[in-house]
Amino acid sequence: MKLTLKTALLIILFLPFFLHAQSDTLTDSTINYDAQNTIILTPDFYKKRYVESDLMYKITDNKGNGFDSLYGTRNMRPILHGVAYRGGANNYYHLTDKRNNHNPLPNDGMDNLCAEGFSAGVYLYQQNFETAPLADTCNCIDKDTNTFQYYQKDYFDDKHVRDMVEMVYQSATNDSVGPVYLHCWNGWHASGFISAVILKQFCGYSNFDAVNYWDLGTDGANTSPRYQTQRERIKAFQPYPEFTVSDSLKNCLCPPMPDNIDSTALHIEIEHLIVVPEAIPVGYQVVLYNVKFGPGKTSFSNIATNKDMKNLLMALDADPNLKIEIGGYTDNSGNAANNVALSTQRAKFVYDYLIKNGYSTERITYKGYGPINPIYSNRYKSTREGNRRIEVKILSKTQHSSSKLVDEKPVIEVIKETPETAYLSYFLKQQKATESMGQPKQSNFIIDSLQFASGSALLPESGIAIDYINELLLILKKNPVLKIKINGYTDASGIAEKNVLLSNERAKAVYDYMIAGGLNANRIHYAGHGSADPIAPNAYKWGRDINRRIEVELVND
Structure with missing residues (x-):
């Protein structure tokens, strides 16, 4: 018979017990009994018994x-x-x-x-x-x-x-x-x-x-x-x-x-560079698992919508100090010299895309490595294709402690794990697809990838988030009846009053940017809500990252 901690709370208040570690011999001094002399098997009982x-x-x-x-x-x-x-x-x-x-x-x-x-x-x-x-x-x-x-x-x-x-x-x-x-x-x-x-x-x-x-x-x-x-x-x-x-x-x-977690025990993907950059040391090579080349091919389709490429762009935006090498690889089929040339072309294909998107050549290099250092067996077709790959080597970055999985101190506004439809980018994409201002099914959208320095309300000068805000400005100018409200939110860390003030200042920063961009002041309002209305648990860093957000609320006259 097991009682939940909630049900047994009153009993526990009056019958505290102490439990020893790693012993399978229970004594009266280490067990909590109820009025019928029965051990109360609460979650706390097992936690103490097994020293969890x-x-x-x-x-x-x-x-x-x-x-x-x-x-x-x-x-x-x-x-x-x-x-x-x-x-x-x-x-x-x-x-x-x-x-x-x-x-x-x-x-x-x-x-x-x-x-x-x-x-x-x-x-x-x-x-x-x-x-x-x-x-x-x-x-x-x-x-x-x-x-x-x-x-x-x-x-x-x-x-x-x-x-x-x-x-x-x-x-x-x-x-x-x-x-x-x-x-x-x-x-x-x-x-x-x-x-x-x-x-x-x-x-x-x-x-x-x-x-x-x-x-x-x-x-x-x-x-x-x-x-x-x-x-x-x-x-x-x-x-x-x-x-x-x-x-x-x-x-x-x-x-x-x-x-404390050994980061070498983790399966690292490019998304980690956005969410926990502190867990990835300089010199680490991150495989782009969603980038796949056919045999003998030097390019792949839909590069702009490829999940790993989108995350790589976000990582470069998130850390201005991030410098990388794009490494191209092949399987072991064919001539070794030809494979090096083939892998170089693959790396250059990704490199060219990044440069085309405005990233400095001082931050990005590329190199072909041919068939060396396979990550999977070349014996089978099903695993050999995984060796035709791109790896991103971290040359330099903002330094964090790599001994902890998560650094709790920096406030980095990277929004993850909420549905795609919750983001401003989704709304903008839908408007482009319809070529008209349809009534969306929802009215609140999170501005993707909006980042503020810790404790700061200074809006970044460039990046994906600013691009989305500019796109929203164009839509608003084409639809004069539409009004918006900018809502700022923080996580539950810190003092509540200061969180409200900070969220208000961040919302105002977006407001000021849009006013400067030509939007009439009677069509836009802003407010800060502090840590109210969390959309994720504040008990975890990933949840706090999501809760620190700016939302755009659409309002029709």
Whole structure:
């Protein structure tokens, strides 16, 4: 029987308990009992019992050791305190029941999870599941009888993913439902996928944070090209509105990421240069995974709409100190000298596009490297094509600490993770497509990529955001009945009164720019709202980045 922290709050206030670390022997001095002398299995109880410090903390290690009462699990980590856990099945390293690694939980793993109060386990593969019992009944540590259900779910099946999210939701919101253990063989890839999904659903993780979490949880086993599919599936997952939990419950359940993260353990994409430039050191080479060349080809289509190219432009706008080298590569087919020439042409194709877009030749160079340093095997066609690539080498940049995943100090107004339709660029694109001022389905649009220095309301002189504001000015001049309001917002950091003032000054900066651009003052107003109306959680840096924004509100007479 498990109580949520919310339900047990009054009991906890009057019956505080202290729990020791890494021990499977409970004493009366370390357990909280209710009036019937029953242990209260709250999220806080499990958090203290397993000494859960962060999402990467292992309760049991790679060989299944570390917590005797959970023997049979492997690489076990918390996902949500007292609600959901991930890991593997300890088969290959089992001291008394060794068997092939490709198996479900050993019997003692099920027994121990049952005794710890877990309500269910989920095996994320199919192999050998028919050999496993589907349930276990045991005496639980709360001195009650517990039933542990064992399921097989396919993490590639969207319906099964929903089933697992619902199981976790029931554990989080139902007092009588114990934690869920979601596991694969090693506790790395499949369990990492469903964990990333759970963190998006219940903790508000962005695509970026969820993918980083997945990579960190693989213990370095993340270099195969097939894992890119996992990352894309994590990004594609959309949280279910019917399984939403309150912010107060999120605060109780969601463990933090580690304070210090080795950036070399991450799968780095060009988007990282926008969101967490501090995590990418000088000299690092970032692969443009969405840039693909056909065999023998020196160009690719739709360069202006290519996701990686758009992010590269944003990165160059975000950091005026960023200097890069465009590196071209080939697979190992054909003559080596010809491959170097081919790779040089590929690099120059990207280089020419950047220069055409107004970036200085002092910031960008290019070079062809031919087939050296393949990132995938050249043996197979399916992987060889990944070696026909572009890499962006960081030559210099604004310096940040690279020991932390996120630098909390700088205020960089990079807007990410909200739907495309929420941006001013979407509205402008729709107006171009229709050639007329149609009535949009929504009236508020975020100005893309608008950046302010920390604590400053000085509008940048150039960049993508300024281009969009200028486009909006042209539309307004063609549609004299349309009025707008500029709304400024901040995150929840700092003093509320100062946030209102700062947001007002930033909104006024956009207002002044548009007045100077010829817009009549009776058609535009502005206001600062401080940290009101957040559109993302302020508990995370990515959410604070989104909340620091300028919105354009369209008003018709």
